[in-house]
Amino acid sequence: MTELTRMDRREFVTLLGGGIVVVVTVPFESLWDALDQQGRQRGYPEDINAYLHIAQDGKVTLYSGKIEMGQGVMTSLSQMAAEELGVSLDAVHIIMGDTAACPWDMGTFGSLTTRVFGPAVRAAAAQARLILTDLAARRLGVARDGLTVENGVVYVTAAPSRRASYGELANGQRITHTVDQKAVLRAVREFGVMGRSPRRLDGIEKVTGAAKYAGDIRLPGMLYARVLRSPAHGATLQRMDASAVAAMRDVTVVSEDGLVAVLSADPETAERALKLVRAEFDDPALAVNTETIFDHLVRSGGTPNTPEAAGDLAAGQRLCTRTYDVTYYNGYVAHAPIEPHTAVAEVKDGKATVWSSTQGPFSQQATIAREIGFPPEDVRVITPYVGGGFGGKMAGLQAVEAARLAKFTGKPVQVAWTRAEEFFYDSFRPAAVVKIVSGVDGEGRLALWDYQVYGAGARGSDVFYDVPNRSVRVYGEWGRAPDGMHPFAVGPWRAPAANTNRFAAEQQIDMMALGAGVDPLEFRLKNTKDPRMLGVLQAVAKAYGWKPAPSPSRTGRGRGVACGIDAGTYVAHVADVTVDLQTGKIAVERVVCAQDMGVVVNPDGARMQMEGCITMGLGYALSEEVRFEGRRVLDESFATYQLPRFSWVPAIETVLVSNDGLSPQGGGEPAIINMGAVIANAVFDATGARMRRLPMTPERVLAEIRRI
Amino acid sequence: MSEIIRFKLNGTPVTLDTNADRRLLWVLRTDLELTGAKYGCGEGQCGSCTVIVDGRAVRSCQASLGSVQGKAVTTIEGLALDGKLHPLQQAFQEHGALQCGYCTPGMIMNAYGVLLRHPNPTREQIVQGMQPNLCRCGAHTRIIRAIEVAAGRNGGSHD
Numbered sequence: 001m002t003e004l005t006r007m008d009r010r011e012f013v014t015l016l017g018g019g020i021v022v023v024v025t026v027p028f029e030s031l032w033d034a035l036d037q038q039g040r041q042r043g044y045p046e047d048i049n050a051y052l053h054i055a056q057d058g059k060v061t062l063y064s065g066k067i068e069m070g071q072g073v074m075t076s077l078s079q080m081a082a083e084e085l086g087v088s089l090d091a092v093h094i095i096m097g098d099t100a101a102c103p104w105d106m107g108t109f110g111s112l113t114t115r116v117f118g119p120a121v122r123a124a125a126a127q128a129r130l131i132l133t134d135l136a137a138r139r140l141g142v143a144r145d146g147l148t149v150e151n152g153v154v155y156v157t158a159a160p161s162r163r164a165s166y167g168e169l170a171n172g173q174r175i176t177h178t179v180d181q182k183a184v185l186r187a188v189r190e191f192g193v194m195g196r197s198p199r200r201l202d203g204i205e206k207v208t209g210a211a212k213y214a215g216d217i218r219l220p221g222m223l224y225a226r227v228l229r230s231p232a233h234g235a236t237l238q239r240m241d242a243s244a245v246a247a248m249r250d251v252t253v254v255s256e257d258g259l260v261a262v263l264s265a266d267p268e269t270a271e272r273a274l275k276l277v278r279a280e281f282d283d284p285a286l287a288v289n290t291e292t293i294f295d296h297l298v299r300s301g302g303t304p305n306t307p308e309a310a311g312d313l314a315a316g317q318r319l320c321t322r323t324y325d326v327t328y329y330n331g332y333v334a335h336a337p338i339e340p341h342t343a344v345a346e347v348k349d350g351k352a353t354v355w356s357s358t359q360g361p362f363s364q365q366a367t368i369a370r371e372i373g374f375p376p377e378d379v380r381v382i383t384p385y386v387g388g389g390f391g392g393k394m395a396g397l398q399a400v401e402a403a404r405l406a407k408f409t410g411k412p413v414q415v416a417w418t419r420a421e422e423f424f425y426d427s428f429r430p431a432a433v434v435k436i437v438s439g440v441d442g443e444g445r446l447a448l449w450d451y452q453v454y455g456a457g458a459r460g461s462d463v464f465y466d467v468p469n470r471s472v473r474v475y476g477e478w479g480r481a482p483d484g485m486h487p488f489a490v491g492p493w494r495a496p497a498a499n500t501n502r503f504a505a506e507q508q509i510d511m512m513a514l515g516a517g518v519d520p521l522e523f524r525l526k527n528t529k530d531p532r533m534l535g536v537l538q539a540v541a542k543a544y545g546w547k548p549a550p551s552p553s554r555t556g557r558g559r560g561v562a563c564g565i566d567a568g569t570y571v572a573h574v575a576d577v578t579v580d581l582q583t584g585k586i587a588v589e590r591v592v593c594a595q596d597m598g599v600v601v602n603p604d605g606a607r608m609q610m611e612g613c614i615t616m617g618l619g620y621a622l623s624e625e626v627r628f629e630g631r632r633v634l635d636e637s638f639a640t641y642q643l644p645r646f647s648w649v650p651a652i653e654t655v656l657v658s659n660d661g662l663s664p665q666g667g668g669e670p671a672i673i674n675m676g677a678v679i680a681n682a683v684f685d686a687t688g689a690r691m692r693r694l695p696m697t698p699e700r701v702l703a704e705i706r707r708i
Numbered sequence: 709m710s711e712i713i714r715f716k717l718n719g720t721p722v723t724l725d726t727n728a729d730r731r732l733l734w735v736l737r738t739d740l741e742l743t744g745a746k747y748g749c750g751e752g753q754c755g756s757c758t759v760i761v762d763g764r765a766v767r768s769c770q771a772s773l774g775s776v777q778g779k780a781v782t783t784i785e786g787l788a789l790d791g792k793l794h795p796l797q798q799a800f801q802e803h804g805a806l807q808c809g810y811c812t813p814g815m816i817m818n819a820y821g822v823l824l825r826h827p828n829p830t831r832e833q834i835v836q837g838m839q840p841n842l843c844r845c846g847a848h849t850r851i852i853r854a855i856e857v858a859a860g861r862n863g864g865s866h867d
Contacts, residue, residue, distance in 0.1 A: 070808030070845045199801060206809030207797040209744020209784035213810060216743035268734050338748045338756055338844050339810040387746070387810025388844045419749040608804050608850070615846030638753035638842060646838045649848040 044117070048124040050103040052081065054132075058152045058167035060085060060092045062121065065105025065362060066113045067097035068202060069337075069386035069393070070612075071668045072605040073113045075201045079601055080118055083186055083193040084125035086149035087166070094201075097361040097383025107360030109391055109492060111567035111666025114601060118664055126183035134179050136164045188599055188660040197604030202385065212384045214342040214357040219412035222344065223252065224267035225405050226274040228260035229421060233488040233631040235281040244276040253277075254408055261405055263413065286487055286630040293431045293487075294329050297455040301475030302482040307458045308451075308472035316448035316469025320439025323448065324511050328436075328504035330456075330676075330694035331625040332486075333429040333493060334635070336643060339387020340422040345402035346412040347372075352379045356399040359389045364396040368403045379403075390616075391492035392426055420636040427491030428626055430478050432456035434504035438467075444516040446527050453501060455485065460498025460564055460673055461505070465527045487631045494613070495669035498566050499620060499676055503694060506562035506677035510684065519548035520681065521561050532596050532659070536572040537563055539594035539657045544574040552688040556581050560681025562674035567666025569597040570657075573614075573674040575650070577682040584701035586622055588648070588679060593671050594655040598662030610654045610671040617675025618644040625695050715776045717742075718786025728774030732766075733757045735773050736783060744784035744813045748842070755841030758814040758821070759783045765821025784813035787820070795858040796820060805854035807845035815841055819855045829859055 044050075053061040062081045068074040078092040085092075095101050097108075105117065129149060136154035137144045140162055148157045155163035188195065205211040230237070237260070242253045245262055251273045252263040262273035288296045317323065343356040345368075352374055358364050361381040369376040386393060402415040417425065432455040439448040449463055449470040457477040463470050476485050478496055493499075513523030521541055525534060540546075540561070552558065556579050563572035576590040591614050600606050623642040627634040635641040654671075680691045689704035713724045717740065724739065736742045736759070745768050748756030752767040759768045760782040761775075787794040796816050799805070806812040815838070822829060822837035829837070834855050843851065 070806075072807070200804055200806070202809060203801040203804070203806065204793075206806050206812050207784075207793065207800045207816060208788060209742070209813045211809050212743070213746070215747065216737075218741065218743075266730075266734070266738065268730055336844055337808070337810070338754060338842060339746070339808070340748075385809060388808040390844070416747065419751065419753075604804060608807065608847070611849055612807055612846035615848050616844065637751055638749055639751065643842050643844060644846070644848070645842070646835045646848050646852065649852075652849055 044120045045103045048127050051121055051124040052085070052128055054128070054166050056167050058087070058091060058165055060087055062092055062094045063102040064094055064096045064117065064121070065102045066108045066117050067359060067361065067383045067386055069108065069359065069389040071113065072200060072602065072608060075198065076114060076601045076605055077118065077121055078201060079193045079196070079198070080122050081125045083191060084122045085129050085152075087152040089193050089198055091152055097358070098380070099361050099365045099382075100380045104362050107363055107394060108389070109359055109394065111569075111668045111670070114664045115568060115666055118601070122185055123183070126185050127179070130181065130183040131177050131179050132166055132169055135169045135177060139164055139169070194601050195599075195603070197602055200605075206385075213339055213387050214344060214355045214384050215339070215414065215416045217344040217355045217384065217414070219344065219346055222412040222414055223263040223265055223409065224270045225261045225263045225402070225413050225415050226270040227401055227415065228274065228277055228279055229424065230281045231632060232281070232284060234284040235631070237279060238282055239280045241278040242276070244278070245273045248273055248276070252409060254405060256404070256408055259401065259404055261401070263405065263409060267416075284631055288487055289629045290331060290625070290627045293331070294433050297431060297433050297476070297485060300482055300485045301454045304452070304473035304475045305458065305477060306471065306473050307461065308463055308470055311469030313448065313450050313469055313471055317439065319441045319447040319469075321442050322515050323437060323439035324508060324515070325437045326508060326511065326692065328434040328507070328692045330432050330500050330503065330620075332431045332490070332628070333620050333624045334423055334426045334626050334641060335390045335392030335493060336422070336426075336641065337388030337390060337392060340417040340419060341393065341396075341398040341425070342414070342416040343396070343399035343402040344412060344414045345399065345406035347403070347407045347410070350374075350378060352403055352406070353382065354379065354399050354403055355382045355384055356396060357386045357393055358383055358396050358399065359386065359391070359393045360396065363394065364399050367396060368400055371400045372403050372407050390494045391496060394491065395427060397425060419638070423626070423636045423641065424633050425489075427489040429493030429496070429499070429620070430455045430481070430486055430490040432500045434500065436504060436508045438508055438512060440512050440516050444518055444523070444526065446512070451505070453497070453504075455481065456500040457497030459496055460501035460566060462565060464530050464533055464565060465509070465524075466529060487628065488633065494616065495566050495673045498564065498669070498673040499617070502562060502564045502673045503676035503680065506564070506674060507680050507684075507690065507692075510560070510681045511690070514551060520551070521546055522548065524561070524563060532570040533563060533565070533572075535657050535659075536570045536594045536596050539655050540572040540574050540592055543594060543653055543655045544592040546574060551685045553685055554688045556686055558682045558684065558686025560678045560683070560685060562677035562681060564670075564673045566670040566673050567668075569595060569665040569667065569670040571595045571670040571674060573671075573678040575678040575682045577679060577686055579683055579686045579701060581687065581705065584698035584705065586679065586683060586696060586698075586701060588618060588650040590651045590653075591678070592653045592655070594657055595671060596657040596659045597667055597670070598659050598665040600656055601664050603656060606656060606667050607654045609667045611652050613669065613671035614652055614675060615644055615649055617672040618648050620694060621676045621679045621696060622648070623695050623697065713773055713777055715778060716780040718782055724773070726773065728772060728777070730773045731769055732759070732771040732773055732776060732781070733768035736768060742783050742785050746810055746813060748811065748814070753842070754811070754814070755818055756811050756814040758817040758841070760817055760820055763824050765818045782817075782820075784817055787816065794820075795861040796823070796855065799854035799858040799861075800851070803850050803854040803857065805847055805850040807847050811841065811843045815843065815851055819851075819858070822855065823859055827859070829855070831856065
């Protein structure tokens with residue numbers, strides 16, 4: 001936090017009325033020892049007032065730079081604060097993603113909210129509890145260890161009627177108090193709020209229609225903008241004629257620095273006006289499409305990163321009684337949140353306020369400031385509820401457009417992308433190629449793992465199996481891919497790269513198990529010593545009722561297993577499928593998922609995320625693929641781009657593997673990473689056909705069955 | 709062309725003097741300031757804009773304002789009665805049948821339409837009835853459960 005925004009926040013706190021201002025002398029970073037990804041950019045603030053405010057009436061406000069887009073962190077973060085502070089959950093109110101009130105944050109992605117921001121919240125709340133207890137000790141004339149905290153009240157343990165509430169301790173005054181001691185976090189056995197599953201705090205607003213999303217913000221005089229779009233990425237505007245719009249009443253046309261928009265107080269009028277704008281673009285031909293992209297990716301891979309290298313690949317090859325050389329493919333996939341990118345911007349008195357559907361309010365603040373030439377402190381980004389993100393709502397072009405148009409017109413402006421714009425401007429999950437050469441020795445042990453991935457990235461490629469001779473090479477990590485590798489923007493998509501990597505790796509493992517004549521579950525158990533992996537595999541096998549059976553069954557019914565590690569969490573799946581051998585259509589009948597995520601903050605919330613991952617994963621496994629020709633995106637509606645629907649959803653069983661010795665790990669992404677692999681392995685069991693390309697459409701399944 | 713459109717909105721008569729060709733969704737979201745019905749695709753493909761018109765679930769992004777002339781329109785804002793949640797709303801909340809919440813108003817209104825057709829629905833009738841609605845977060849299994857629970861409570865009616 002800069003000094004300036006810190007001051008702004010204090011002003012904000014003052015507006016709320018009196019409260020406790022506390023200063024800690026212990027360096028704040030030492031209060032927790034989590035993986036500090038933020039440290040590389042900006043750390044979380046040391047001042048616990050940046051996170052918490054306690055009002056006279058005892059109400060606690062928690063400030064979070066992380067946002068709520070469905071993951072349920074509004075609830076779980078509040079639970080963490082309530083637990084450590086010693087108040088009931090309903091005493092906590094949370095403000096999320098408001099750059100004027102919340103501590104700086106790099107963005108809500110990577111399943112980092114619970115893992116990294118959570119420890120900061122817990123440390124701040126625990127420290128506040130210690131300070132408040134110390135204040136009570138002075139007031140009551142009792143040593144701290146003779147006091148008990150319960151529901152925001154500190155009382156003398158031996159004489160409970162002698163008490164002081166947090167609100168009373170604040171006494172409407174600004175109190176500065178220091179404690180030269182680090183607060184101890186509550187142990188799992190002491191939990192009263194964490195480890196439980198209260199109903200979602202956002203539930204009532206969401207079931208009544210009261211929940212506000214960016215598109216629901218209404219400001220007096222607000223205009224709805226529609227922006228002129230190019231037909232292909234990289235196309236530039238050659239000629240434009242908006243004279244036909246001039247005849248329409250109450251429509252404003254803006255053409256400024258490449259941004260052409262029509263604006264009206266009525267969104268449908270703006271839509272009609274846009275259709276009247278005549279525009280010609282050049283056509284930046286690019287000879288690559290949905291089918292030829294894979295050769296292109298391999299050709300344009302550049303120099304690889306090598307996250308893993310051990311032993312000697314040639315020596316490993318000599319040890320193998322049999323080697324497997326297989327290449328896997330997946331296409332581009334869209335985020336497709338049901339809420340398209342939307343923003344409302346108002347520019348007044350030299351300051352901009354932008355309500356944006358974003359996963360990164362602070363990065364948006366910086367981007368908007370740069371684009372409209374304001375100092376960052378004069379741009380405030382407010383994040384209402386976000387209608388799904390999945391990694392796709394970071395860049396925030398729509399908020400920049402809204403801010404530019406608001407500045408230019410002097411009126412509040414809403415930019416809400418249409419579904420077609422959403423498909424076109426999405427930063428897709430990259431298409432990718434994975435080449436694996438692997439093998440087992442005469443004892444059925446892994447001896448060789450030579451792994452190359454093009455286009456996706458390293459995440460999920462970690463070799464947790466015991467392979468003495470191994471190499472992982474990554475060509476074109478997303479975000480750092482060589483220029484021209486992808487014909488349009490690519491970006492993080494729920495567990496970026498991990499879906500690609502597990503799809504390939506876990507099929508390869510299955511193939512080797514089959515070749516060695518070992519049950520695929522047994523083969524995995526035999527080839528890893530990692531206790532957490534063994535734990536989730538055994539848990540999923542037990543919940544499913546796994547017994548060794550000859551494979552493939554080729555009966556049209558099959559089962560598969562797959563496992564992996566993501567965001568510090570271990571996860572294993574077993575799935576049952578049926579395959580219609582005439583049509584190639586796959587139906588996923590049952591999915592069992594076991595997950596070890598360390599301490600579980602909210603078990604039901606964790607299960608919701610697992611179920612969401614499994615259901616969303618059906619899409620990239622079975623149907624989702626963005627088709628394109630050159631730099632034109634051909635899929636631009638849900639009519640051709642098929643998301644999972646109700647009838648596709650299998651029976652889902654989730655198992656949380658107890659691991660209270662480990663701090664909370666990621667929960668929003670892990671359970672999606674095995675979905676491609678577990679279905680592919682089950683399809684093999686059902687048909688004897690190996691599916692090496694995602695999505696596994698009926699046509700591709702039939703083609704593979706015919707190749708057998 | 710401007711004309712007088714009269715209909716009942718969440719039990720209250722409304723009169724609008726406006727173009728009857730406008731989409732119901734945008735009239736609700738702008739003139740009538742009810743933002744519960746959401747834009748998701750504008751093509752009737754996702755169901756986020758679903759409202760009830762004379763007892764049937766309708767995609768308000770496809771319906772013209774003129775098509776509701778003289779009819780009764782219920783939106784998510786009109787489902788709770790006297791501050792008491794509708795059994796569907798209650799069940800969605802209790803069973804965590806939502807995540808980001810953006811598709812939720814459309815899910816609940818579509819489910820309302822399903823329960824009007826099938827007061828005691830089988831699971832298959834629920835699945836088929838909800839099939840046209842999209843949820844990207846993957847709350848499907850809980851949505852089905854919530855509808856089953858709500859149906860069990862007096863066929864999903866307030867009484």
